[in-house]
Every structure is written in C-alpha cells, then in structure tokens.
Amino acid sequence: MGSKERIQRQKEDTRKGILDAALQIVRQEGWNALSMRKIAxxxxxxxxxxxxxxPNKDGLLIELTRQGYxxxxxxxxxxxxxxxxxxxxxxxxxxxYWEFAFNSKEMYQLMYGVDMVCCELKKSLPExxxxxxxxxxxxxxxxxxxxxxxxxxxxxxxxxxSVIHGLISINLTQKGTNEEINxxxxxxxxxxxxxxxxD
Amino acid sequence: MGSKERIQRQKEDTRKGILDAALQIVRQEGWNALSMRKIAxxxxxxxxxxxxxxPNKDGLLIELTRQGYxxxxxxxxxxxxxxxxxxxxxxxxxxxYWEFAFNSKEMYQLMYGVDMVCCELKKSLPExxxxxxxxxxxxxxxxxxxxxxxxxxxxxxxxxxSVIHGLISINLTQKGTNEEINxxxxxxxxxxxxxxxxD
DNA sequence: TACATTTGCTTAACGGTGTTAGATTATTTT
DNA sequence: AAAATAATCTAACACCGTTAAGCAAATGTA
Numbered sequence: 476m477g478s479k480e481r482i483q484r485q486k487e488d489t490r491k492g493i494l495d496a497a498l499q500i501v502r503q504e505g506w507n508a509l510s511m512r513k514i515a516x517x518x519x520x521x522x523x524x525x526x527x528x529x530p531n532k533d534g535l536l537i538e539l540t541r542q543g544y545x546x547x548x549x550x551x552x553x554x555x556x557x558x559x560x561x562x563x564x565x566x567x568x569x570x571x572y573w574e575f576a577f578n579s580k581e582m583y584q585l586m587y588g589v590d591m592v593c594c595e596l597k598k599s600l601p602e603x604x605x606x607x608x609x610x611x612x613x614x615x616x617x618x619x620x621x622x623x624x625x626x627x628x629x630x631x632x633x634x635x636x637s638v639i640h641g642l643i644s645i646n647l648t649q650k651g652t653n654e655e656i657n658x659x660x661x662x663x664x665x666x667x668x669x670x671x672x673x674d
Numbered sequence: 675m676g677s678k679e680r681i682q683r684q685k686e687d688t689r690k691g692i693l694d695a696a697l698q699i700v701r702q703e704g705w706n707a708l709s710m711r712k713i714a715x716x717x718x719x720x721x722x723x724x725x726x727x728x729p730n731k732d733g734l735l736i737e738l739t740r741q742g743y744x745x746x747x748x749x750x751x752x753x754x755x756x757x758x759x760x761x762x763x764x765x766x767x768x769x770x771y772w773e774f775a776f777n778s779k780e781m782y783q784l785m786y787g788v789d790m791v792c793c794e795l796k797k798s799l800p801e802x803x804x805x806x807x808x809x810x811x812x813x814x815x816x817x818x819x820x821x822x823x824x825x826x827x828x829x830x831x832x833x834x835x836s837v838i839h840g841l842i843s844i845n846l847t848q849k850g851t852n853e854e855i856n857x858x859x860x861x862x863x864x865x866x867x868x869x870x871x872x873d
Numbered sequence: 874t875a876c877a878t879t880t881g882c883t884t885a886a887c888g889g890t891g892t893t894a895g896a897t898t899a900t901t902t903t
Numbered sequence: 904a905a906a907a908t909a910a911t912c913t914a915a916c917a918c919c920g921t922t923a924a925g926c927a928a929a930t931g932t933a
Contacts, residue, residue, distance in 0.1 A: 506791065511920060520883095521882070589788070626855075638840055639836075652832075709891080
C-alpha cells in the first residue's frame with residue numbers, strides 16, 4: 476500500500492500550510508499579531524499541532540527566514556542574468572535587492588531585524604551566504620588589479636550593503652520619506668561606489 | 675504647608691525611577707525581558723502603579739525614546755563644538771552619532787527600530803528634529819552655491835544617514851563584523867560624501 | 874474477528890504578558 | 904473623631920508560548 480507516501484505528502488502540505496498561514500497573517504496584521512494559536516486557527520487545527528512540525532516559534536521563524544533568503548537569492552540571480560556588462564549587472568542586482576525589500580517588506584524585516592524582535596541564533600544560514608557570494612563575485616569582476624584583494628571585495632560589499640540597507644531601514648521605520656530622493660541616493664551611491672572600486 | 679511640592683517631587687522621583695529601572699533591565703537583559711511587572715519589582719511597587727505615570731507600555735517607551743533623542747542631540751552638539759572647520763565639524767558629528775549607537779545600543783535600537791518591536795506612532799518627536807537640524811545646518815555650511823538649495827541638503831543628509839545607520843544596523847544585528855572594516859567604511863563614506871557635496 | 878499498538882489531534886494546564894476594576898489601606902481635610 | 908480623598912494592592916481578564924495528558928480513530932498483529 477502506497478499510503479505512506481500519501482501521508483508524507485499530506486504532512487508536507489500542512490507544514491507548508493503553517494508557513495503560508497504565518498506569512499499571510501503577518502502581511503495582513505503585522506509581526507505583532509502573529510501567534511501560534513492564530514496560525515492554528517488559519518489551518519483549522521489547534522496550536523500544539525504546530526510543534527509537530529517545528530520545534531517552537533523561533534524555529535518556524537527561522538524556516539521563514541530561510542525561505543526569504545532563497546527568494547532573495549533567486550531575484551538577485553535573475554537581475555544578474557538580465558545584464559551582461561559587469562557594472563550594469565551589479566547595479567541591477569542591488570536594485571533587485573531594493574525592490575525585494577519593499578515587495579516583501581515583512582520578509583525583509585524578519586531577515587534583517589528591522590523594527591522587529593527576531594529569533595535568536597539565526598546567524599550564518601547557508602541560504603544567506605548565496606546572496607553574499609553573488610554580490611562578492613560581481614564586485615570581483617569589476618576589480619582590475621591582480622590578484623584581486625579579498626579585503627577590497629569585502630570592503631566594497633559592506634559599503635554597498637550599508638547604504639542600501641540603511642536606506643531601506645529608514646524607509647521601513649520612518650514614514651513619509653520621499654521616493655524621488657530615495658532613487659537619487661540609491662543610484663547615486665551605487666554608481667559612486669562602482670566608480671571608486673579601483674582607487 | 676508646602677507638602678504639595680514635596681509630594682510633587684516624590685512623584686517625579688518615582689516617574690524617573692520607572693524610566694531608570696526600565697533602562698537598567700533592558701541593558702542587563704535585553705528588550706525581550708522588559709515587562710511591567712519587572713519594572714514594578716525594581717521600584718518596589720506593583721505593576722498597576724506604573725499606569726499612574728504612563729498611559730501604557732508604549733507611552734513609557736515613547737518617553738524613553740524622547741530621552742534618547744535628547745541625549746543624542748547633546749552628544750552631537752558637543753562634537754560640533756569641538757571643531758571649528760565645517761568639514762571637520764560634520765565628520766565629528768557623525769562620529770559622535772556612531773559612538774552613541776554603540777555606547778547606548780539599547781537606546782539606539784529603540785529610537786530607530788533595530789531588531790526590536792517598537793511602539794507605534796512615535797513619528798515626528800520634536801526631540802528627534804533637533805538632531806536633524808544640527809546635521810542639516812552643518813551640511814549647509816559646506817555648500818558653496820548660492821542660494822543653497824534645500825533639496826541638496828536633504829539629499830546629502832539622507833545619504834549620510836543611510837550609510838551610517840545601515841552600518842550600525844548591520845553591526846547590531848549580525849555579529850562577527852570586522853571593526854577595522856567598519857572604520858574604513860565609516861570614514862571613507864563620510865569623506866566621500868563631503869567631497870562630492872558641491873558637484 | 875478481537876485485541877493491542879500506534880497515530881492524529883484535542884483539551885487542559887502552567888507560567889508568563891499588558892491592562893483594568895474593585896477592594897483596601899493610609900493620609901489628609903473637615 | 905469622622906468623613907473624604909489619595910495611594911496602593913489584589914484579583915481578574917484575555918492573551919501569549921509551550922507541555923502533558925487523554926481521547927478517538929486508524930493500523931498492525933494474533
């Protein structure tokens with residue numbers, strides 16, 4: 476009897492259902508409104524069931540974080556593939572990062588701890604490193620000096636990240652920011668950093 | 675009988691005691707550990723007493739936020755006064771901002787929503803605008819073109835803020851960041867923005 | 874088929890949270 | 904001393920994350 480597989484599939488469905496329900500609640504009512512009981516309600520179970528799929532709430536959030544990094548990684552890869560010239564590639568990639576932050580605002584908050592209490596010990600998720608690697612490689616391509624020094628890549632990467640993450644954070648917490656200024660800062664900073672990458 | 679004043683003074687003392695206790699708890703155990711009952715314990719009262727001084731927990735946090743902005747404003751003013759040359763002034767001010775974030779990590783988290791759930795509707799605190807004005811004025815002094823365009827001041831201010839706040843946020847959430855790289859990015863960015871302020 | 878075992882799920886509970894209402898005690902006013 | 908007011912506490916409500924116990928249906932075994 477192949478009911479083992481069917482049950483396995485059902486289990487994976489409810490696991491996915493839990494994550495989806497959580498995300499939907501957060502999107503509709505914000506992170507403060509997310510509770511185990513509310514998730515259980517949404518999937519038409521009672522709260523303890525969730526503990527059969529995740530060790531605890533933090534575990535659930537870590538799984539969501541992982542999904543977020545995977546999504547982000549795909550978006551950035553896609554942006555890279557949309558251009559051929561290295562400088563244009565890098566710009567497109569950071570613009571994709573920017574867009575992800577606003578299209579998936581709640582995910583970004585979870586992943587980068589903007590305006591939320593987030594789970595402990597989510598450092599060094601392998602899914603997060605993929606994005607870092609994409610950016611590092613793109614920066615490396617723009618360095619002319621040989622051998623390309625690792626510390627310059629790192630420095631430039633963190634510089635990019637700081638500006639863009641800072642601008643995103645400010646926009647996500649403070650409201651009433653100007654979209655035109657955002658674009659000016661974003662594009663201006665990206666081009667400025669690219670321009671000075673070989674100094 | 676002047677006991678009215680004495681009672682008034684006592685009330686202000688316990689009010690201050692509540693805020694101090696809250697801050698101490700947060701510094702020792704983090705934002706997650708802060709509860710009304712724990713504050714009450716610290717000041718040797720019971721929880722409902724706090725509601726005679728603050729409308730609710732959010733109100734208490736808003737008051738702490740206000741204190742934070744006042745402290746930050748003072749630090750930045752002091753940094754400004756420590757230099758005479760405008761460019762040096764501006765650099766010193768942002769360095770003071772940077773130092774405040776790490777010396778008063780918990781305050782900074784509260785004020786700018788880094789890695790915490792913060793109170794609603796804390797936008798547009800007058801105490802926060804003082805800092806903004808200090809920076810804006812300092813930037814204005816560096817613009818040579820007349821009349822100095824308001825939108826350039828704004829653009830430069832947000833550019834500064836984005837890099838520095840971004841770098842701080844990354845450091846406060848992700849651990850294991852390199853202090854040397856921080857300083858390079860920080861000083862590099864400040865000087866780069868100052869240098870291009872008249873382009 | 875009858876019994877035993879496992880599985881899926883729920884109810885009930887524990888200790889915690891912010892917050893409010895009511896009772897109680899202490900202080901001041903008359 | 905009695906009445907009125909202020910200061911403070913106890914108890915409760917509804918919620919939270921989490922765990923243990925129990926029930927009922929499905930499954931395995933004789």
